[in-house]
Amino acid sequence: MKKILTVALIILLCASILIGCTETTDNSDPTQTKEKATETKKEATEKPAEPVEEIVITIPHYKSGQNVGGVFFLPQVERFNEMYDGKYELVIEEIPQDSYQTKIQQLAQQGKLPALIEGADKNWFEDIAIPNDMYYDLSTWLDENPELKARTLVDSLGYNTIDGKVVAFPLTVVRPIGLFYNNELFTPSKPIGELSMDELLAEFGDNKFAFMTVENAWTTSLMLTAIFAQQDGGPEILKEGVLNQKSDYTSKPFIDAFTIIQNLLQNYASSNTVGAAYADAANSFMSQSAAIIANGPWMVGDFAAESSDKWSNGFTGEMATGGVYPGNIAIANTFSYNWWIPSGLPEGETEAALAFLAFMNTPEELEAYMLAEGGTAPNLTPSDEYVTALSEKRLLSELSLAVNSDTIIIPMILDIMPGSVANEEFGKLLPKLIDGSVTPEEFATILSDKAVAALAE
């Protein structure tokens, strides 16, 4: 009896191991490809109609928690959920911003993409997602909603249309990225956009820039972009590079820009620059340790009274003034992939995702978004309420007025580099540029070598 029981237990243990291993979806097979995605899609569309019940979609997103984007995004999701109460519900799963794209790529590999995804790594989207039909074609839906389609930016719609299919929802709002300065620490003789970089530095005195080196060195790379755009041929390289990524950064405009940013980092950077993440850079500005921070209009939320817990050392939101970069330069990229929906979702989930895209781009939501995070919607006729509300928002009005018809609007320098170089290598190499252990020429060569390796077959 004892023996029988022992053997039975061993068999049970072995069987449970085998069953446990075989019941899960096998993702280890390297040959599982497009066919699998198509199969899933087929299965989904063949599913019989289920009784009407609320469709809940859960998506990971970085605009949550402490992320500045969550200030507007989360209430917007709430408004969507209220509007479609009982029909759709969107649930946000918090994820850090710098691991968002990696997470999406991993989920794609597992065939578990969420119903809505914001943005995509250009190389991954073009090399993997598009060739494998991983996206839901929005063209028919946009044609059925002409008012919505009319609100999209022509350039963006063109960029997102591939072989007649719309792979991601085009931009409806463009938000030129400029800078903010502390008007008590630094009073320029004229608007910063009208100054050259040399004039700015001459007036800057002992003030500092809120720079950073960790993550993708965001605030530093914005300033580098503005400097690069002032070099001969710089804007053209940026505009061309965003369509066809560059792997050679050794030409004169790059070397000159790296030399200037090295000077700024060595002599005009806040003391915590080396090793600083975005939160540290923002903290430098909002504690009066730095007089200028390069950042987008979404930062205005941090200067509102509700965010006063982020201020210290006597800083107040009134001290922040918005503007563009020296040389009348602003940064914006309409050639990017925005929100997209994966293919192969159950019909209800696709409908819910489409409903959210439509909701986000209603005139009311777009105006609320622009009032919260800035930007302009060229194809939207603004309501009187919006115009009135905007005039009451000092910082947004300043940013809006700073951008004029002469403003040179260029994409960001990181957008012309492969993802791993832009997000990892650039920031990792900056400390060496700062301590002088690499020259601007060596900096350019090392980055170029990394880019060549990243783009290699």
Added chain:
Amino acid sequence: MRNRKTKLWIYLFLLPAIIIFLVFFLVPIITIFITSFTKWDGFNSPIFVGFKNFINLFGKAEFLISLKNLLYWSLIAAFLHVGYGAIVAFILYRKPFGWRFTRSVFMIPNVIAVAAWAMIYRFFFNNDFGFLNNLIRIFNPEFNIPWFYNSPYAFWAVTLTWLFYSVFVTLVILTDLMAIPDEIHEAARIDGASALRITFKIDLPMIKNAIGTGIILSITSRIAMFEAIALTTRGGPGDDTMNIPLILVSSITDMKYGVANAASVIMIILGILTLIIVELIFKMRKVEKF
């Protein structure tokens, strides 16, 4: 007949472990080996490319730096990390006052996740408000070194995140020390051997397997070290603290699974080589008889 029955029972009891090994270890390892010879983006079918991934890896400056770093870290692990663990074991073996408390305190760092330690060290080494620099500034107010972001300090800052946490080594050695029969020590003392002589001529030879095991554990941990670097320097500044797991992960991020698996294969080979070399040096297969 009885012997055959016993063997059957042994194999039966081993079966679950064998199945687990086959399913969870052998199959993935074989997959890794096969796909390391392919160009594979993790989504489309792999394409055979021969040794290209390995050649590319060895042609990369960051990979060569990783190997150099691994060599230095392995030497530090074998001599300083294991050495420190062994010294603590010898002290505890003599059961001084409070040895049980000390042993428990020595364990604490190992119950804290490596990721949490990495974050603690980020603050510890922070240039502005870190404990270390503020302490140094009491004596030298001009002191300014961002440890994790300046070379050669970054290498040593990363090393310090693990160097003194050698409780596993201590426990393995302590267990072997405690297994040495008292009679041997007693006989040596009667023959007039000093405490130092007993340690070097009796204890150390008898615990060589434990030391060898400690070195193997320590070096293989260095081969697989990821969080301590990823959460502090991310391999920087430049590539100065780069290691193979970081290359593996960045290859996955770039959707180059063939390259990532080639890096895995190299890690597996390095692990096996460590095992063989340490076993040979310490003659670990030779059983000591008390």
